[in-house]
Amino acid sequence: MSIEVVFGRHLRKFREGKGLSQEELAFRSNLDRTYISLLERGKRRPTINTIFALAKSLDAAPSDMIKMVELELATDITGREP
Known part of the structure; x- marks a missing residue:
């Protein structure tokens, strides 16, 4: 899986965890x-x-x-966490 896709998935988790919409995150950043x-x-x-x-x-x-991205990519490659 690509770095971009993994980063995006974790970005969404961070955003949703804070209860923010994409619009609110965009405004804040x-x-x-x-x-x-x-x-x-x-x-x-x-x-x-x-x-x-x-x-x-x-x-x-x-x-x-x-x-978070690094850990997921390392897990994908080895099948286990580093």
Whole structure:
């Protein structure tokens, strides 16, 4: 599975966990709602600036967002958690 798809899936989990709509997350992070949608569907690659903006808006550490992706990708490759 691609990094973009995995990141998007976790972004959606973070967003829904905070009870935010895509529109509200976009407003808080100064991004466009359609861009949030594209990220969540794995159609775009976020820049480091985007990851930091999203993390701040979600009250999360950027490293936590990346770690979730890293763990899932490592699990997909090996079939077990690292």
